[in-house]
Amino acid sequence: MMRSFLVFLTGIAAVAAARPAEGQVNTAAAHRRLQHALDASTYRAVRVVFDSAQARGVPVEPLINRALQGTLHRTAGPRIRDAVATLADRLVVAKAALGPAASDAEITAGANALAVGVPRETLSEIRTLSPGKAVTVPLGVLTELVARKVTVGRASQMVVALLRNGATAAQLVSLSNEVQHDVNAGMDAEDAFDIRTRGALGKIEQVVGEADGQRTSPGVVQTRPLGTTPPARAPRKP
Amino acid sequence: MPRRRCAHPAWIRSTTATLIADGRLHVRALLLVAVGAGTTPAHAQWNAGAELGGAHVAQPDLRGRVAGTAEVSVGFDSPGVMLRGSTAWTLPQSEQARVHAVIVGGAHRGVTRRLGLEVSGSGSVYDEGVFPEAMSAYAATRARARVGQLLVRAGVGIGALDDGVNAYPLVTLDAAGATIWGDARLVASATWHETQGEPRIELVGTPAPVATTVRDRLSYTDALLTAFVPRGQLELDVRGGARLVHETIPLERHRGPRMFGSVDAALWITPRAAFGVSAGRALSDLARGLPEARYASVSLRVRWKDVPRAASTRRRPHRPMVRGAAPDVLVERHAAGGAMLRVLAGRSTRRLEVAGTFTAWEPVVLTREGEGLWMLPTLLPSGPHRLMVRVDGGAWQPPANLPSLDDELGGRVGIITVP
Numbered sequence: 067m068m069r070s071f072l073v074f075l076t077g078i079a080a081v082a083a084a085r086p087a088e089g090q091v092n093t094a095a096a097h098r099r100l101q102h103a104l105d106a107s108t109y110r111a112v113r114v115v116f117d118s119a120q121a122r123g124v125p126v127e128p129l130i131n132r133a134l135q136g137t138l139h140r141t142a143g144p145r146i147r148d149a150v151a152t153l154a155d156r157l158v159v160a161k162a163a164l165g166p167a168a169s170d171a172e173i174t175a176g177a178n179a180l181a182v183g184v185p186r187e188t189l190s191e192i193r194t195l196s197p198g199k200a201v202t203v204p205l206g207v208l209t210e211l212v213a214r215k216v217t218v219g220r221a222s223q224m225v226v227a228l229l230r231n232g233a234t235a236a237q238l239v240s241l242s243n244e245v246q247h248d249v250n251a252g253m254d255a256e257d258a259f260d261i262r263t264r265g266a267l268g269k270i271e272q273v274v275g276e277a278d279g280q281r282t283s284p285g286v287v288q289t290r291p292l293g294t295t296p297p298a299r300a301p302r303k304p
Numbered sequence: 305m306p307r308r309r310c311a312h313p314a315w316i317r318s319t320t321a322t323l324i325a326d327g328r329l330h331v332r333a334l335l336l337v338a339v340g341a342g343t344t345p346a347h348a349q350w351n352a353g354a355e356l357g358g359a360h361v362a363q364p365d366l367r368g369r370v371a372g373t374a375e376v377s378v379g380f381d382s383p384g385v386m387l388r389g390s391t392a393w394t395l396p397q398s399e400q401a402r403v404h405a406v407i408v409g410g411a412h413r414g415v416t417r418r419l420g421l422e423v424s425g426s427g428s429v430y431d432e433g434v435f436p437e438a439m440s441a442y443a444a445t446r447a448r449a450r451v452g453q454l455l456v457r458a459g460v461g462i463g464a465l466d467d468g469v470n471a472y473p474l475v476t477l478d479a480a481g482a483t484i485w486g487d488a489r490l491v492a493s494a495t496w497h498e499t500q501g502e503p504r505i506e507l508v509g510t511p512a513p514v515a516t517t518v519r520d521r522l523s524y525t526d527a528l529l530t531a532f533v534p535r536g537q538l539e540l541d542v543r544g545g546a547r548l549v550h551e552t553i554p555l556e557r558h559r560g561p562r563m564f565g566s567v568d569a570a571l572w573i574t575p576r577a578a579f580g581v582s583a584g585r586a587l588s589d590l591a592r593g594l595p596e597a598r599y600a601s602v603s604l605r606v607r608w609k610d611v612p613r614a615a616s617t618r619r620r621p622h623r624p625m626v627r628g629a630a631p632d633v634l635v636e637r638h639a640a641g642g643a644m645l646r647v648l649a650g651r652s653t654r655r656l657e658v659a660g661t662f663t664a665w666e667p668v669v670l671t672r673e674g675e676g677l678w679m680l681p682t683l684l685p686s687g688p689h690r691l692m693v694r695v696d697g698g699a700w701q702p703p704a705n706l707p708s709l710d711d712e713l714g715g716r717v718g719i720i721t722v723p
Contacts, residue, residue: 096664132713134665138692138700141713149712171687178688178719182709206688206721213707213719232450239723250705304497304524304549304588 096130100137108143115150124157125170128177156180163189164201175205182212188222195229203235207242214245215255224259385411403431412448420448422459440465442474455482465499465590474499474590491530498523499590501553522590523551526564541568547587562587630704631656631693635684635720643722645680646673647703653678653695660691667694690717 101109112133116126132153136146160176161168163186168176176189188208192201204225211221228238248258377390389407410424425443446459461476480493501520507513528545544565566584573579588596631649647670649656656678657667662685670678690711692700702708702718711717 099664099666128661131661131665135690135711135717136713138659138665138667139713139715145713152712175688181712202687203721203723206719209688209709210707210719210721213709235723239721242721246705246707304522304547304552304590 093127093130096134100130100133103137104133104146105143108147111143111147112150115147115154119154119157122154122158124154124161125173127170128157128174129154153177153181159186160189162186164193168193169200169202171202172200172205175202175209179205179209179212182209183218184208184212184222185218188226191226192229195226204229204238207238210242211245211259214249214259216245216259217256220256220259384413385409403429405429419450422446422448422457438465438467444476444478446478456480457482470503472500472590488531488533492528493530494525494527496523496525497590520553521551522553524549526587537572539570539572542566543584630701631678631695632705633691633693633703633718633720635722643684643686645684647678647680647693649676649678649695651676655696657694658691659694659700661689662691684722686722688719688721690719692717 100112104112112129116129119129120126129150132150133146136149141149156177157173159180160173164172164176179189180186184205189205192204192208196204208221208225211225212218225238228241233241245255245258249255372393372395374395375390375392377388379388380386387407387409389405391403391405394402394404406426406428408424408426410422412420412422414420423443423445425441427441428439430438440463442461442463444459444461446457448455448457450456456479458479459477461474461478463474463476465472465474475498476495478493478495480491482489482491484490499522501522503517503519505515506518508516508518525548526545527548528543530541530543533540533542542565544563546561546563548561564585564587566582566586568580568582568584570578570580586596631647631653634646634648635643645658647656647658653676656670656672658670658680659665659667662682668680668682670680673679690709691703691706693703694700700715702716706718706720708716708718
């Protein structure tokens with residue numbers, strides 16, 4: 067009876083261990099799905115990529131995810147293999163740019179950013195500006211901005227500047243959401259980005275300057291309401 | 305230091321009616337047509353403007369006279385430097401022109417990640433032709449620091465005003481704090497001024513008083529609250545404050561706080577035209593030699609180029625739902641961490657599925673939460689995700705309201721970052 071009970075407990079532990087943490091791939095289950103969905107040669111080809119990536123020290127889970135994404139669309143085997151291999155190369159570059167201490171999520175986010183054209187130097191810079199903090203969100207926001215057709219240079223420059231000014235992850239996501247709202251409303255992405263980042267980066271500093279109380283019309287220094295008493299005649303009292 | 309980039313590359317402004325007061329309320333009709341041009345918002349920007357108009361002037365020496373007015377301005381804005389200059393002419397009938405020229409400039413530089421220094425200055429010249437020129441100059445230096453979500457600034461300034469007869473020194477101390485609250489920008493500031501009154505003769509001394517020239521000490525503090533609130537097509541700028549007079553001329557002593565404020569509203573009725581209303585009361589600015597004034601104006605502003613308008617962030621995306629069209633995805637942060645994913649779909653939707661990195665690309669059927677609203681039963685973890693949605697068993701597609709990428713598998717995929 068004790069043996070049955072122990073087997074029972076072992077079974078429960080195995081099931082509990084097998085259930086992935088939220089958002090993570092159950093590797094064994096994923097492999098079974100891939101084997102079922104892919105033809106044998108494609109499955110062998112992607113397994114080679116998985117093993118190679120593992121040997122190079124990069125996470126395999128995003129590669130499995132990419133292959134599974136291909137099965138969702140019933141994409142041709144060679145294309146799935148090429149997509150997985152391309153992602154593996156990017157993961158290696160991302161890991162090199164983000165440093166050996168980078169987490170799997172950070173490396174994955176870095177690979178996504180590289181995929182849209184963000185230079186690896188930007189990844190390194192973001193890493194440098196966020197010591198001890200996860201960079202998954204800044205990299206994710208950067209990727210979103212570029213995906214919305216904001217130029218890579220401008221988006222990179224602004225995210226770096228925001229990080230340098232102490233922007234939090236929530237603020238970065240909020241910026242991205244604001245740009246998305248404006249784009250959904252029909253605005254050009256670059257215009258929306260410029261408006262929102264003009265506020266996000268310099269907004270506070272800008273309005274402190276306006277505390278002088280001298281209102282200006284756009285492009286014009288408003289010296290006074292026209293027709294008022296000129297300075298030479300102004301009574302000298304506060 | 306005013307530092308505002310030109311948000312309007314080109315504009316025409318006409319003021320149809322203005323009420324202006326210089327201590328006492330006068331009613332005047334003022335028509336002003338202004339034409340300006342500038343570059344699009346960028347790192348560095350030059351802009352220029354010109355105004356032409358006519359005014360029925362109610363100055364003590366020009367009462368009842370019609371005068372032509374003209375003003376030309378040039379400005380330069382960049383992340384670290386701002387410079388603006390303008391010259392205004394008043395051309396009364398059968399009188400010599402009066403000219404008022406102003407130049408304002410400043411530079412800002414970050415010293416550390418959270419600390420910056422700023423220097424600014426201004427100068428002006430006023431010439432009536434008959435009387436000696438009046439001139440003013442002012443320079444200030446300030447330190448800025450970021451404390452959490454608050455930006456604070458403090459500084460000191462010195463200057464002088466010469467009205468052609470006497471010179472008046474000026475010292476200021478100022479402090480300000482600013483923050484963002486939702487869409488609004490809020491600023492609180494206080495500026496202490498110290499200057500001198502006009503020289504006057506006073507009999508001083510006993511038993512034989514001697515006529516002595518004395519100058520009263522003038523000292524006051526302006527406390528100001530400013531809120532700038534953009535709401536879709538409406539831009540609202542509200543300011544209010546109080547002047548606390550500490551020392552003034554004998555006749556003005558024992559006077560309580562004096563209130564001032566203004567409201568400026570611009571409604572963009574089209575991408576190129578705005579209807580503006582503003583009104584306010586400004587107290588005398590002894591630093592720049594400007595008198596007290598009350599004003600109200602109505603204006604129509606016309607641009608040569610569409611002005612990008614920031615959509616409100618408070619609206620949920622609203623799009624007509626066509627059967628089979630990609631739905632919108634909403635992500636709401638959860639108190640326990642991660643985020644809830646909700647999807648807005650057409651009312652006729654019978655089945656909604658989502659697949660993404662957070663489901664290992666296994667399709668998950670969403671739960672209907674309400675009319676047109678569906679929910680993913682599990683939380684999305686923090687970080688970037690890729691996802692697709694499918695309506696009623698149709699094709700997998702990226703959500704309509706999210707950015708999408710080439711997925712390198714022959715299609716496109718939606719991406720989202722959860723904080």
